[in-house]
Amino acid sequence: MSAEKQLSALVLIADGSEEIETVTPLDVLVRAGFAAVTSVGVGLKNPLYAQCSRGIKIIPDIPSPHEIPDRLVDAADILILPGGAPGAKTFCQSEEVLRLIREFRNEGKWVAAICAGTTALVESVKSPRADGEAAKKCKVTSHPSVKQEIVDAGWTYADDSERVVVDGKIITSRGPGTALLFSLTIVEQLAGKAKKDEVHGPMICAGTL
């Protein structure tokens, strides 16, 4: 067998992003051996750090989407959108974020959103600029607090008992309490079940996430 593909991810982070939902995928994807896991600030009031939803200050690797080197975007296999209502609202209002989501989808790459993060995915389809794959509504989940707006926008909403949903190359999930399942599902989908199991063990995860 040849060398494994070097996987790479971009994780967006705004003021008001939910810290568990932001940190968990970053942590788990590094554990899974992703070659690059890059956090990117969006609309930060202080360009040095994101002030997350419960006050934790996280310094992103790159302060804004405008400053992501093209090679990082090109190399990235997945774009990850954490929740936290204020952070997700910032994503929805960022043309650069909506453009990134459409670009990833149209290039056949993965997009993953958790909690209120799903609303940015929904927003990205509303624009008249959305075409091809990037215009498709699929089956998703989200935090219950934003379910209605997602349903109203015409998306298929998974049963509330589904804690993570994979539809094509869209992975969505529900809240901080599903962040580990969300992150391990990303690992399983992109790197395979063996890699997921390898990461799962030392983290001492519960049997059912």
Place this chain on the structure above:
Amino acid sequence: MSAEKQLSALVLIADGSEEIETVTPLDVLVRAGFAAVTSVGVGLKNPLYAQCSRGIKIIPDIPSPHEIPDRLVDAADILILPGGAPGAKTFCQSEEVLRLIREFRNEGKWVAAICAGTTALVESVKSPRADGEAAKKCKVTSHPSVKQEIVDAGWTYADDSERVVVDGKIITSRGPGTALLFSLTIVEQLAGKAKKDEVHGPMICAGTL
């Protein structure tokens, strides 16, 4: 009924602290309405931030234990020690951290440690300065990777199936996959089951953590 007690917590963070284990209690305790949840850097190479175990940079509220105002220490009900092997090693080597652990225990306050964080609790008892409550070994758990050294130091080690252990005012847990259970157990012990249930719901936690 009179006003609820205003709860307050200190969470230590070093370079190499595990990010999920650090962020989860901070997040959950704020959700539970703790009046102050303060992160305190320990031995940081760059005084601005802790570079966590998987590369995430977190800015602590206070850069070092020497700079914690006395009133914050006095007000704090619980001291929390996240894991991550390199971070926990820094805690073990910090006289200030070991002194804080002993002080909290001797004042009848709570100490909580997760993963390799339990080793700092163990270390705090080794010193000849440990007396009274602070000299007592109790029943704990930890990440499996540091179990043997804890057992060798003469502590009672819980069955591996116990994902969180409460013994007196010591709460211990096992790894990133138990961080949510650990944090919710802190809420339950200090603020009661009703508060825990109130926080649990909107986070969309699994039925069994």
